Amino acid sequence: MILEIVKYGHPVLRKKGERIETITPEIKKLIADMFETMEANHGVGLAAQQVGVAKQLTVIDVRAVTDRPSTLELDGKPADVASIMPLVLINPVITPAGEAATGGEGCLSFPEIFADISRPGTVDVQALNAKGKPISFRCGGLLARAVQHETDHLNGLLFIDRMDKKTKAELQPELDELQAITKKALAKK
Numbered sequence: 001m002i003l004e005i006v007k008y009g010h011p012v013l014r015k016k017g018e019r020i021e022t023i024t025p026e027i028k029k030l031i032a033d034m035f036e037t038m039e040a041n042h043g044v045g046l047a048a049q050q051v052g053v054a055k056q057l058t059v060i061d062v063r064a065v066t067d068r069p070s071t072l073e074l075d076g077k078p079a080d081v082a083s084i085m086p087l088v089l090i091n092p093v094i095t096p097a098g099e100a101a102t103g104g105e106g107c108l109s110f111p112e113i114f115a116d117i118s119r120p121g122t123v124d125v126q127a128l129n130a131k132g133k134p135i136s137f138r139c140g141g142l143l144a145r146a147v148q149h150e151t152d153h154l155n156g157l158l159f160i161d162r163m164d165k166k167t168k169a170e171l172q173p174e175l176d177e178l179q180a181i182t183k184k185a186l187a188k189k
Contacts, residue, residue, distance in 0.1 A: 003037045003051040005108050008158070008175065009182030013109060015054040017047075017154040020090050023132040027057070031088055031130055034059045043108045045146040047153030050109050058150035061086040062142050068103070070143035071122075081143055084135075090128040092151050097138055098122030103145055105159050113174055117162045119148050 006012055020027060030053060038046040038059055048057040062070050063085050070081045101121030106114045122140040125147055129135045139147060149159060160168060160175065168175075 001033045001036065002040045003033050005037065005041060005046075005050050006052050007178060007182045008110050008160075009179035010052070010109075010186065012049050012052050012054055013153070013158060014156045015049060016156045017049060017054045017056040019056050020128070023090075023128075023130070027055075028130070030055075030057065031059060035061070035086055038108075041108050044142070045150040046108065047150045049153050049156070056091045056154050058089050058092070058154060059086060060089065060143070060146050060150060062146055065142055068142040071140035072143065073138040076138075079137075081139075084137065088130040089125070089135075089147070089150070090130075090132070092125060092127035092147070092154070094148060094151050095124040095126075096120035096122075097124045098140065098144075103142075105145065105149060107149070107159050109158075110160070110175075110178065113171060113178070115159070115163050115167045115171065117145075117149075117159055118164075119145060119162070123147060 034046050034051060037051060044062050044065060045058060045060040048055040063082055072079045072081045072084065098121040100118045102116050102118045104114055105117045121144060122138060123144045124138050126136045
């Protein structure tokens with residue numbers, strides 16, 4: 001089922017997600033619905049907060065993006081990124097493992113708003129997969145950027161929090177308008 005993506009200004013986007021201790025039928029359905037929602041909106045990642053659920057859960061699939069490469073290491077050896085896609089991360093913990101890299105980012109909760117964001121170019125990831133089994137890997141490129149962006153969502157952080165002051169100031173009128181539209185829509189509910 002395609003879920004509604006909440007937009008900037010919705011309070012759930014600022015909530016730290018609750019840890020998931022058990023993979024329940026509800027969590028399995030949420031994962032399936034999140035993948036369907038992400039694909040329908042042409043995204044590469046989607047966090048539970050973006051569909052109104054404050055849980056430590058994100059889904060990612062970077063296979064459709066061919067102009068921004070990703071790297072993957074499993075057990076210290078290079079691996080095909082497609083081998084772990086589509087990716088479910090539950091309760092992820094990320095450790096920077098490389099120098100900062102600046103790259104373009106957008107967000108389904110911020111339609112038509114894009115900016116260059118600086119993040120570590122490589123990260124180590126530990127999480128649970130959709131079956132509740134531990135997974136760990138090192139990734140770089142777009143996958144590292146997507147993992148960090150989505151994990152920020154799980155902690156109530158948004159990509160606008162990572163923008164430099166000049167960029168955010170330039171985007172402020174659009175951000176204020178989006179926030180006002182969202183708050184007006186919430187007031188009607």
